[in-house]
């Protein structure tokens with residue numbers, strides 16, 4: 001099974017990228033039939049959306065086609081978002097203007113929010129509330145909020161606070177749940193009913 005992780009930090013070498021790499025490693029080491037692609041919006045931000053995207057200009061085709069292919073081939077998605085000023089970072093909001101129902105519609109997605117402190121709840125509600133209307137990505141009920149992120153998931157022999165073991169187990173649970181949703185939802189997308197052009201956008 002193919003997964004895509006969207007790493008929504010605006011920073012290169014971010015804590016969100018650390019978490020994304022950990023998740024990729026967990027998936028690929030527990031299931032050798034699975035592969036994970038990370039789209040790191042910190043290192044490779046997508047330019048701000050403009051009408052040229054809808055007009056399918058060469059400029060936008062060159063940017064979007066490789067990303068579209070990765071998303072289209074994926075059965076499950078993981079959105080990793082830091083909390084910036086109680087919000088989802090701008091690069092991630094911009095990202096959600098691009099994918100259509102054909103790329104992410106009716107695919108399960110796990111939200112992973114990241115905070116250096118005790119925050120991290122706002123990106124979860126923001127993503128659930130306002131990122132899925134037209135692309136019809138399906139957030140699973142479980143989500144993860146990785147708090148005090150600097151002190152966990154740092155690798156063997158590195159700094160680890162008391163919650164480290166809890167997060168390891170909780171991340172595994174959420175990844176197993178996501179895989180179960182992905183298997184159950186794959187057949188859904190074989191039916192064109194859900195992809196009728198007249199109703200491709202949500203209300």
Ligand SMILES: Cc1cc2nc3c(=O)[nH]c(=O)nc-3n(C[C@H](O)[C@H](O)[C@H](O)COP(=O)(O)O)c2cc1C
Pocket residue numbers: 009010011013014015016017082083084085086087114115116117118119120149
């Ligand atoms: C512009 C900016 C705003 C931030 N605002 C918040 C916030 O509202 N809540 C919070 O818990 N952490 C906040 N942080 C700290 C992040 O939790 C911290 O940078 C953490 O490492 C996750 O972000 P990263 O993935 O970009 O590294 C903010 C960081 C930046 C750069």
